Amino acid sequence: MDWNIDTRCVQEGYSPKSGEARVVPICQSTTFRYETAEAMGALFDLEAEGFFYTRLGNPTSDAVEKKVASLEGGVAAMMTSSGMAASLLSVLNITNAGDHIVSASALYGGTFNLFKNTLSKLGIDATFVDPDCDEETLKNAFRENTTCVFGETLSNPSLAVLDIELFARQAHEHHVPLIVDNTFPTPIHCQPIKHGADIVVHSTSKYMDGHAVSLGGMIIDSGNFDWHSGNYPGLTEPDESYHGLVYTEQFGKAAFIARARTQLMRDFGPAPSPFNAFLLDLGLDTLSLRMAKHFSNALTIAKELEKDDRIAWISFPELEGDRYHELAKKYMPDGSCGVIAMGIRGGREKASAFQSHLKLAAIATHVADVRTCILHPASATHRQMNDQQLIEAGVKPEMVRFSVGIEDPADILADIKQALDKSFS
Numbered sequence: 001m002d003w004n005i006d007t008r009c010v011q012e013g014y015s016p017k018s019g020e021a022r023v024v025p026i027c028q029s030t031t032f033r034y035e036t037a038e039a040m041g042a043l044f045d046l047e048a049e050g051f052f053y054t055r056l057g058n059p060t061s062d063a064v065e066k067k068v069a070s071l072e073g074g075v076a077a078m079m080t081s082s083g084m085a086a087s088l089l090s091v092l093n094i095t096n097a098g099d100h101i102v103s104a105s106a107l108y109g110g111t112f113n114l115f116k117n118t119l120s121k122l123g124i125d126a127t128f129v130d131p132d133c134d135e136e137t138l139k140n141a142f143r144e145n146t147t148c149v150f151g152e153t154l155s156n157p158s159l160a161v162l163d164i165e166l167f168a169r170q171a172h173e174h175h176v177p178l179i180v181d182n183t184f185p186t187p188i189h190c191q192p193i194k195h196g197a198d199i200v201v202h203s204t205s206k207y208m209d210g211h212a213v214s215l216g217g218m219i220i221d222s223g224n225f226d227w228h229s230g231n232y233p234g235l236t237e238p239d240e241s242y243h244g245l246v247y248t249e250q251f252g253k254a255a256f257i258a259r260a261r262t263q264l265m266r267d268f269g270p271a272p273s274p275f276n277a278f279l280l281d282l283g284l285d286t287l288s289l290r291m292a293k294h295f296s297n298a299l300t301i302a303k304e305l306e307k308d309d310r311i312a313w314i315s316f317p318e319l320e321g322d323r324y325h326e327l328a329k330k331y332m333p334d335g336s337c338g339v340i341a342m343g344i345r346g347g348r349e350k351a352s353a354f355q356s357h358l359k360l361a362a363i364a365t366h367v368a369d370v371r372t373c374i375l376h377p378a379s380a381t382h383r384q385m386n387d388q389q390l391i392e393a394g395v396k397p398e399m400v401r402f403s404v405g406i407e408d409p410a411d412i413l414a415d416i417k418q419a420l421d422k423s424f425s
C-alpha cells in the first residue's frame with residue numbers, strides 16, 4: 001500500500017477478512033494439513049504457495065516478514081531466529097568455499113567474529129576496510145572471487161555512519177551486491193535501499209522488538225540486484241535439489257529470498273518461533289513512536305554530557321562536532337537512535353565504578369530497548385583484554401555504551417549525574 005511509514009508500522013502485513021482476528025494470530029503449529037497428495041506435491045515442487053512446515057514458513061512470521069519488507073522498501077523478506085542467523089544466511093546465500101567478501105571493519109563484535117574466524121574455517125576469506133576509507137582503498141579490497149560487500153549503517157558500538165552510496169557504487173562497479181545491517185537506525189530513521197543497498201539485514205532483537213523480549217533477525221531483498229553476472233550460479237542455474245528449478249526464472253525479483261528460504265533455511269534451520277514473530281509484530285506497531293523518543297532523549301542527554309568535563313569524549317552523530325555529523329544528516333535526516341558511546345575520564349576503573357553507581361540504568365549486555373541500560377565492554381564482554389589489547393580491538397578502556405530508553409530524560413540525566421558525582425567524589 002502507498003501509506004506513510006508510521007501507518008505501515010501498524011497496518012502492513014496482515015489484513016483480516018470479515019469476522020477474522022483483528023490482531024495477527026499466533027499460529028503455533030509446526031505443520032499444515034492438505035487434502036490431496038497433489039496439493040502437497042505442488043508445494044514441494046515450489047509451484048504453489050502455501051505453508052507446509054514452520055521451519056520454511058508460518059502465517060505469523062509471514063505477516064511480520066511482509067510488514068518489514070514494506071518498511072524497508074524491499075520486495076520480500078525472511079525472518080530468522082536471531083540477527084546473527086540473518087547476517088550468516090545473507091552472506092552464505094551467495095558465497096561458497098573459495099569465495100571472498102569485503103566488509104567495513106566497524107561491526108558488531110559477533111559479526112566481526114563470524115566473518116574473521118568462523119567463515120574462514122568454511123573457506124571464505126574476508127577483507128576488512130575502515131568505513132571512513134577513501135574510494136581507492138575500498139576499490140583495492142576487491143578480488144576476482146569477491147561475492148558481496150557488508151557494512152552496518154550505524155555501527156555497534158562505535159556509531160560510525162556508513163557512506164552507503166560510496167559502498168554501493170564500488171560494490172556495483174565490481175558486480176556484487178551491498179548488504180547492510182540496519183539494526184540501529186531501523187527503517188524509521190534510515191532506508192538503505194533508497195541509497196543503493198541491495199540486501200538489508202536486521203537483528204530484530206533490538207529496536208524492532210524494542211522490549212527486550214524476543215530474539216529475531218530479518219533479511220530483506222530490494223529486488224534490484226541483477227544476479228546474472230555469472231558469479232551467482234546458485235541463483236541463475238538449475239538447482240538439482242528442486243528438480244532443476246532456476247530461482248531467478250521462477251521467482252524473478254524475489255529470487256534471493258526464495259533461495260535463502262528453500263535452501264538455507266531448509267538445510268540449516270534457524271527458524272523463528274511463531275510466538276517470537278508475534279512479539280516482533282507487536283513491537284513494530286509502535287516502532288516509529290519509540291524511535292522518535294529514543295532519539296530525542298539521547299540527543300538531550302548527549303548535549304548535556306558534552307558540557308560535563310568528567311566525560312572525556314562522546315560519540316553521537318547528531319552532535320555538531322561529531323565526525324559522522326554530515327553523513328548522519330544525509331542518511332538519517334530525522335535522527336539516528338538512542339545509543340551513545342562515551343569515555344569516562346580516568347580510564348577503565350572510573351568507567352567501571354561509574355556504571356556500578358547507576359540506579360535507573362541497568363548494567364546489561366543489550367542495547368535498544370525501552371529501558372535505559374549501560375555496558376562497559378572493558379569490564380564485561382572484553383574483560384579478558386588489557387588496555388593495549390582493547391585499544392587494538394577498537395574498544396577504548398574508558399568507553400561505555402549507553403542505551404537511552406524511553407523514560408523521562410530528566411530522570412535518566414539525574415541518574416547519570418549522581419553516578420558521576422559518586423565516582424568522582
Ligand code: PLP
Pocket residue numbers: 082083084085087108110111152156181183184202203204205215216217
Ligand atoms: N547486528 C547488530 C548491529 C547487533 O547489534 C547485533 C546484536 O547485538 C547483531 C547483529 C546480532 O543479533 P542477535 O543478537 O539478534 O543475534
